[in-house]
Amino acid sequence: MEKNRRAPTLSDVARTANVSTATVSRCLNSPDRVVEKTRKRVMEVVELLGYTPNFAARVMAANRSFTIGAIIPTMDNAIFARGLQAFQDQLRDQGYTLLVSSSAYKPDVEEEQIRALVARGADGLLLIGHERRSEIYDYLKQHQVPTLVAWSHLPEADLPSIGFDNRSSMASLARKVIQEGHSEIAMISGVLTGNDRATRRKNGVEDALREHGLEANHINIVETPYGIEHGEAAFRELMSRATRPTAVLCGNDVLAVGALRAAQALGLRVPEDVSITGFDDIELAEIVNPALTTVHVPHREMGRKAASELIEMVEGKSEGRTICIDTYIVRRQSLAPPR
Amino acid sequence: MEKNRRAPTLSDVARTANVSTATVSRCLNSPDRVVEKTRKRVMEVVELLGYTPNFAARVMAANRSFTIGAIIPTMDNAIFARGLQAFQDQLRDQGYTLLVSSSAYKPDVEEEQIRALVARGADGLLLIGHERRSEIYDYLKQHQVPTLVAWSHLPEADLPSIGFDNRSSMASLARKVIQEGHSEIAMISGVLTGNDRATRRKNGVEDALREHGLEANHINIVETPYGIEHGEAAFRELMSRATRPTAVLCGNDVLAVGALRAAQALGLRVPEDVSITGFDDIELAEIVNPALTTVHVPHREMGRKAASELIEMVEGKSEGRTICIDTYIVRRQSLAPPR
DNA sequence: ACACGCAATGTAAGCGCTTGCATTTTGAAT
DNA sequence: ATTCAAAATGCAAGCGCTTACATTGCGTGT
Numbered sequence: 001m002e003k004n005r006r007a008p009t010l011s012d013v014a015r016t017a018n019v020s021t022a023t024v025s026r027c028l029n030s031p032d033r034v035v036e037k038t039r040k041r042v043m044e045v046v047e048l049l050g051y052t053p054n055f056a057a058r059v060m061a062a063n064r065s066f067t068i069g070a071i072i073p074t075m076d077n078a079i080f081a082r083g084l085q086a087f088q089d090q091l092r093d094q095g096y097t098l099l100v101s102s103s104a105y106k107p108d109v110e111e112e113q114i115r116a117l118v119a120r121g122a123d124g125l126l127l128i129g130h131e132r133r134s135e136i137y138d139y140l141k142q143h144q145v146p147t148l149v150a151w152s153h154l155p156e157a158d159l160p161s162i163g164f165d166n167r168s169s170m171a172s173l174a175r176k177v178i179q180e181g182h183s184e185i186a187m188i189s190g191v192l193t194g195n196d197r198a199t200r201r202k203n204g205v206e207d208a209l210r211e212h213g214l215e216a217n218h219i220n221i222v223e224t225p226y227g228i229e230h231g232e233a234a235f236r237e238l239m240s241r242a243t244r245p246t247a248v249l250c251g252n253d254v255l256a257v258g259a260l261r262a263a264q265a266l267g268l269r270v271p272e273d274v275s276i277t278g279f280d281d282i283e284l285a286e287i288v289n290p291a292l293t294t295v296h297v298p299h300r301e302m303g304r305k306a307a308s309e310l311i312e313m314v315e316g317k318s319e320g321r322t323i324c325i326d327t328y329i330v331r332r333q334s335l336a337p338p339r
Numbered sequence: 340m341e342k343n344r345r346a347p348t349l350s351d352v353a354r355t356a357n358v359s360t361a362t363v364s365r366c367l368n369s370p371d372r373v374v375e376k377t378r379k380r381v382m383e384v385v386e387l388l389g390y391t392p393n394f395a396a397r398v399m400a401a402n403r404s405f406t407i408g409a410i411i412p413t414m415d416n417a418i419f420a421r422g423l424q425a426f427q428d429q430l431r432d433q434g435y436t437l438l439v440s441s442s443a444y445k446p447d448v449e450e451e452q453i454r455a456l457v458a459r460g461a462d463g464l465l466l467i468g469h470e471r472r473s474e475i476y477d478y479l480k481q482h483q484v485p486t487l488v489a490w491s492h493l494p495e496a497d498l499p500s501i502g503f504d505n506r507s508s509m510a511s512l513a514r515k516v517i518q519e520g521h522s523e524i525a526m527i528s529g530v531l532t533g534n535d536r537a538t539r540r541k542n543g544v545e546d547a548l549r550e551h552g553l554e555a556n557h558i559n560i561v562e563t564p565y566g567i568e569h570g571e572a573a574f575r576e577l578m579s580r581a582t583r584p585t586a587v588l589c590g591n592d593v594l595a596v597g598a599l600r601a602a603q604a605l606g607l608r609v610p611e612d613v614s615i616t617g618f619d620d621i622e623l624a625e626i627v628n629p630a631l632t633t634v635h636v637p638h639r640e641m642g643r644k645a646a647s648e649l650i651e652m653v654e655g656k657s658e659g660r661t662i663c664i665d666t667y668i669v670r671r672q673s674l675a676p677p678r
Numbered sequence: 679a680c681a682c683g684c685a686a687t688g689t690a691a692g693c694g695c696t697t698g699c700a701t702t703t704t705g706a707a708t
Numbered sequence: 709a710t711t712c713a714a715a716a717t718g719c720a721a722g723c724g725c726t727t728a729c730a731t732t733g734c735g736t737g738t
Contacts (some may be wrong), residue, residue, distance in 0.1 A: 007482050009694055020718045035716060048479065055458035056404075057694035059395040060723045064696095067459075075439075076424045077622075078417060085415045088441065092448075095453050100414075100437045102427065109431075116436050119394035120406075135543065142389065167685060180461050230620060257626060283416075283567060287596060289628040348724055359688045364726060374686060396724035401692045 008049040016218040029051065029079035067097045068310060069117030070126040075106045077226065077254050078282045080128070083150070086303030087126065094311050106192050118143050122182040126150055126306060126315040130157045131196045134172050146313035146320065152197050152307045153324045160313075160320030166197045169295045169327040170204030170249075173277055176329060178212050182275065183335040185209065185311075186220040186245035188234040188255045197331050201279060202253055220245060224255070226312070231258020232265075239266060246338035253278035253285045254294050260334065262283060271336035281330055290333035297327050347388040347589065356384040361670045367392065400592035406436045407649060408456030409465040412444045415620045416565065416593050419467070422489070425642030426465065433650050435462070442566070446533050448477050457482050463653040465489055465645060469496045470535045485652035489645045491536050492663045499644040499652075499659030508634045508666040509543030509588075512616055515668060516586050517551050520676040521614065523547065525559040525584035527573040540590055540618060552657035559584060563594070570597020571604075578605060581622045584678035585613060590618035590625045595631050599673065620669055629672035636666050 014021040019042060026033045027042040034042075045051075059065045068091055072080040088098040099117065103110035110127075114136060117125060125140070125147040137158055140147050149161035185248060187205050190198035191284035203220070209216035220241065231254060238245060239262075246327040256278030263270050270276055270290055278285050278294035287294040301326050312318035353360040358381060365373045366381040373381075375556050384390075398404045407430055411419040427437040438456065442449035449466075453475060456464060464479070464486040476497055479486050488500035516524060528536035541560070548555035559571040559580065570593060577584060578601075589595035595617030602609050609615055609629055617624050617633035624631040641664050652658035 005635075010696095011694080020699075021695075022719075024716060026717085029696080034715080038716080050478065052454055052458055052478075052482075054399070054460075054694050055455070056395040056398040057723090058458050058696075060399060060693090060725090061697080063723075065395075075414065075420045075427075076423070077420070081414045081416070081420070085413070085443075088414075089443075097452075098440060100440070101437060102424070104424075104428075115391055116394075119391055121393075121395050139389065139391075139649070143391075227687040228626070261626070270615065284626070285624070287567070287600070288626055331647070349726095350724080360725075361727075362687060363688075365687090368726080372686080377686080393724050396693090397726075399695090400692075400724075400726040402726095 006053065007054075008051045009054070010051075013042065013045050013049060013051050016049065024182070051217040055223055063121075063309065065121035065123055066095060067099055067120070067122050068124045068126065068307075068314070069114075069115070069120070069122035070098060070100045071110055071113045072100065072102050072128055074112075074226075075100075075102045078284065079226075079254070079280055082282070082305045083299035083306075086337050087150075087298040087307045088303075090304045090307030091311070093226050094307070095104065096311065103193070105191070107132060115139070118333050124148070124310045126160070126310060129196045130154050130159065130161065131194050136324070146310065148306055148310045148313065148320060150302060152200075153322065154196065155324075157320050160309070160322045162191070162302060162309055162323045164297055164325045164327045166200035167204040169297075170201040171207040172204075173279070173295050173329055174205045174249060174295075175211070176209030176331075177249065177275065177335065178208060178214070180247075180275070180335060182247040183214060183241060184220075184245045184247070184338075185214070186238050187222075188231060188238065188248060188250045188259060189221055189223045190226050190251040190255065192223055198251055226252060227311075228254055228258040228261070231255035232262040233258075235259040235262035236266070236321065239268075244274075247335070248274060248276050250276065250278050253280045253282050253292060253294055256294070256334075257284055258319050260288055260290075260292070271329070271334050272339065275335045275338070277335055285330075286332070293332045293335035294330055295327050296330045298325055302326060346393075347390045348393070351389075352381065352384050352388060352390050353617060355388065356381045366425065374385075378501040402460075404460035404462055405434060406438055406459070406461050407439060407463045407465065407646075407653070408459070408461035409439045410449055410452045410456070411439065411441050411467055413565075414439075414441045417564075417623065418591065418593070419490070419491070420618055422622070422638035422642040422645075425639040426489075426646045427642075429643045430648035430650070433646070435650065444534070446471060450645075454478070457484050463487070463649045465649060466498075467491070469493050469498065469500065469534045470533050485649065486648045487645055487652065489641060491539075492661065494661050494663075495536065496566050496661075499648070499661045501641060501662045501664070503641070503647055503664045503666045504635055505539035506546065508636075509540040509618065510546045511543075511617070512632075512634050512668055513544045513547030513588060514550070515670075516588065516614065516674065517547060517553070519586075519674060520612070522553060523559075523582055523584045523586070523677075524553070525577045525587050526561075527570060527577070527587060527589045527598060528560055528562050529565050529594065530588040531562055537590055544588055565591060567593055567597040567600070570594035571601040572597075574598040574601035575605070578607075583613075586674070587613060587615050589615065589617050592619045592621050592631060592633055594620035595633070595673075596623055596627050599627055599629075599631070608633040610673055611678065614674045615675070616674055624669075625671070630669045633669055634666050635669045637664055640664060 014024045103114045129152045153163040208214040224230040224234045278292040281294045281296035285294045353363045440452045468491045492502040545555040563569040563573045617631040620633045620635035624633045
């Protein structure tokens with residue numbers, strides 16, 4: 001192999017093939033605008049030289065990158081993994097590349113990443129949830145970067161979103177728990193600040209309680225970061241309080257699994273002594289013992305739809321629609337009537 | 340807010356601040372090369388206009404992007420999540436941005452992604468495992484993109500790697516299983532083609548068998564993609580064969596969890612009727628019931644070290660060292676002596 | 679008061695590509 | 709043969725930034 005010769009450029013190819021750079025460019029980008037014979041020759045040279053276009057240059061000249069950026073709160077658990085994989089697959093099918101980064105649930109990191117992705121020429125952006133400083137929306141508008149929100153459905157929000165109704169989904173689940181006979185209900189919620197999904201799930205629980213004439217205003221709740229260990233701690237905390245709940249609704253499956261483990265460690269049987277529910281229906285939910293009753297979120301469908309919609313926006317075919325995806329409750333062993 | 344005015348550029352800032360573009364550029368990139376008073380004025384204008392540098396332009400001009408690319412086989416399970424998160428955190432600390440994409444275990448997709456990332460001006464690349472076509476190594480060399488391999492340790496390989504010895508780690512685990520008294524040992528392996536980690540784990544099992552005078556040449560093995568459902572199917576397959584194993588070593592925790600579920604579905608008790616082991620020690624391993632005996636891989640440490648090493652390479656301070664990280668066996672309930 | 683040297687700033691040449699417009703080539707119709 | 713669209717190709721101007729080099733301004737020593 002040749003020792004580090006500088007990477008070939010468009011004009012290297014042009015020179016070798018005896019055509020202009022314009023022709024080479026066209027061969028690559030709109031092959032039908034150049035005659036068969038020329039194209040063949042050019043492509044041979046491209047192959048021969050091992051030429052790959054320089055993206056930065058292309059982005060700069062064409063103001064188009066065929067790249068979509070996504071910023072998720074974390075890669076460290078499975079909540080977003082499946083949906084994002086579907087999102088990426090769909091993008092690939094349509095000729096786009098996905099770049100992902102994660103914000104660790106920190107708003108300032110997220111802003112930084114948004115800027116980084118936009119500056120890198122992302123044609124469109126996928127964000128999770130609606131809650132962020134308005135400056136960043138202005139920024140997005142100024143740079144005219146189509147942006148779509150996922151994992152959340154909020155028709156009245158600034159940005160279009162493809163997601164599900166966190167509030168009513170959680171409310172249905174809570175209703176089911178109440179119908180089961182529970183009245184001492186507690187909740188382990190994710191951190192509410194800056195997280196509209198967590199907030200609306202909490203609201204959903206309150207809605208259901210209120211409907212059934214239960215005290216909804218100071219619901220027995222612990223707020224904690226997502227993470228199995230935090231779920232454990234939160235559960236212990238709840239159990240040490242004055243009135244012991246007979247059912248614990250968790251903000252997501254990860255917290256629920258933590259709660260489950262804590263319950264078992266405390267010698268409580270689930271669901272006999274206490275019922276526990278999750279949200280998301282990630283793989284984990286089915287694997288733990290007892291398996292979790294939870295809200296199933298069609299992550300793959302959401303990812304796919306988000307991809308098609310965002311591409312339409314990028315290509316100017318849509319202003320951005322807001323779509324609500326249906327969830328449903330998956331009944332498993334972790335929920336039963338109270339003793 | 341102003342309606343979509345074109346995003347401000349360097350020269351807009353320069354004009355407004357009454358300096359040259361060079362000065363603005365210096366304010367941003369080497370603030371000490373410009374006098375306090377000027378800098379202040381420029382920064383005010385930057386703020387005022389809401390200017391953000393265009394990365395494509397910067398990359399093109401400076402041939403430097405402070406971006407690192409990583410390509411992992413999948414985001415759809417937790418194997419790489421933790422290590423990657425640590426990798427990203429460390430990069431951020433040192434002023435770099437991480438861009439991730441996933442190849443779905445497909446070599447051609449991976450190549451495409453490598454090119455995409457390089458073309459986007461990645462200063463360095465993190466790849467998983469060593470097995471790929473040599474053309475792509477030439478490409479990397481030609482473009483002079485420092486590349487580091489993780490999750491695998493192979494001193495003799497072309498590329499430096501920060502990882503662990505898949506072979507000897509698996510061998511230790513297999514030895515432990517044998518010492519426990521098992522002699523009918525089967526394996527559920529990940530797909531071997533193009534996956535050096537899977538291959539070396541299999542070799543590790545063979546090593547241990549051979550050491551103990553057991554038949555190692557046609558070990559009782561099923562090869563299947565990673566995935567809980569595949570682990571289940573593989574386990575059933577193994578159990579339908581002529582000689583039933585008393586211990587099943589799985590290529591990773593995900594497969595092991597699948598095996599566990601299949602065992603339970605078949606009415607087999609683990610570990611009394613059959614022992615099952617995993618590899619990786621992801622969160623899942625501790626959560627299932629019985630918890631998995633597995634090989635603990637220090638993902639975070641690996642991610643961190645990979646980040647520092649790769650940055651050193653990018654900054655020309657290192658040629659790329661190969662580091663082996665120690666793993667250890669975590670003994671949990673899924674392993675016991677055969678009846 | 680003057681020259682000198684260094685620090686601060688400006689000038690302008692690219693980086694590798696796309697694309698509007700100008701020019702040449704082609705081939706069908708006359 | 710000749711003509712003339714239409715098709716194919718070439719020309720060259722940017723895209724927004726960095727940076728080598730040139731220029732200017734300033735404090736200092738005499």
